[in-house]
Amino acid sequence: MNLRERVARNLRRLRHEKSMSQEELAHLAKVNRNSVGMLEREEFAASIDLLERLALALGVDATEFLRDDA
Template sequence: MPGDSSGMRLRERVARNLRRLRQEKSLSQEELADRADINRNYVGMLEREENAATVDMLEKLAAVLEVDPVELLRRDKD
């Protein structure tokens, strides 16, 4: 991907960050989906990189996770 020296696609980055942030809040996929008013299957699809979230969806998930939406796009710190 041009401009991404880590080689990680944004979809993969969102998936990893979403899973990590959800687990840090001790939320199941179902609990996160309920709080975001979205389908539980959609959360799983995002975490498995089967679907790409819209900007609006990133904003909605970030609000439930109590983080800035940019946290869902952040590169791994390793």
């Protein structure tokens, strides 16, 4: 699994664990909802700054996006 796939899988998992929609997460992270969807579909590679904003909005450490529990 490459990093883009890992980030997408973990972002989706974390968002579902918090019972958040893509729109809610985007609003909290102050990013475009399309960016969240594109990340989850592996169509977009996130910057470190974006991952940090998403992590803050989800209340997790940004390293959670890189976890490999598969």
